[in-house]
């Protein structure tokens with residue numbers, strides 16, 4: 001069976017799942033555990049590639065990264081295309097913006113997680129009994145530190161938000177110009193751009209459930225006020241196009 005390895009709270013995993021679900025591609029989902037799951041992840045990742053999730057294993061072949069998985073979903077699935085040839089160069093530019101924004105956001109999220117015991121407890125594996133979770137929360141802090149080191153998420157997180165996130169969101173606002181889609185119809189450009197807003201205010205729990213501590217670590221009240229129009233656009237896109 002086709003298997004997707006991911007982190008349920010990660011915007012990258014959500015991009016991959018959105019594309020797979022849009023194309024009605026069947027898969028089973030397995031949660032990756034940072035640090036503890038690293039040896040297995042390395043073993044599954046093709047040589048020469050940085051081990052990260054989401055990772056799709058399909059018929060013994062590995063498809064690493066949300067973009068590659070979304071393209072694979074388009075090959076396999078049904079439904080309206082997300083990557084029309086004419087849109088591809090622009091989709092790639094939005095993907096590059098989204099990657100930069102989410103990397104900046106990750107630096108801030110892991111820094112916040114290291115100080116937030118509630119978010120740490122929420123990031124522990126679901127099978128652990130609730131009574132043990134507060135005790136084991138520091139283990140999740142180790143996991144967060146590991147992710148920060150592995151993905152070089154250090155430096156001034158606030159400066160990265162100012163220099164990377166805000167300009168990208170301004171560009172998105174201008175490109176949309178009040179329209180529902182970036183390219184006149186729903187495409188992967190909308191998906192990858194919409195996920196940038198996860199670090200402004202995460203989408204509703206109906207679509208991507210997060211515990212309160214995790215939600216807080218991903219939220220930014222000042223940016224939410226400044227980009228309220230983009231949040232409304234993202235919420236509309238989810239309501240219309242995100243299949244459960």
Ligand SMILES: N[C@@H](CCC(=O)N[C@@H](CS)C(=O)NCC(=O)O)C(=O)O
Nearest residue numbers: 010012034035052053054065066067
């Ligand atoms: N460009 C990749 C980025 C994936 C990525 O950065 N994944 C991180 C998400 S925090 C990850 O795997 N972290 C957990 C780990 O490395 O163990 C994509 O589009 O999927």
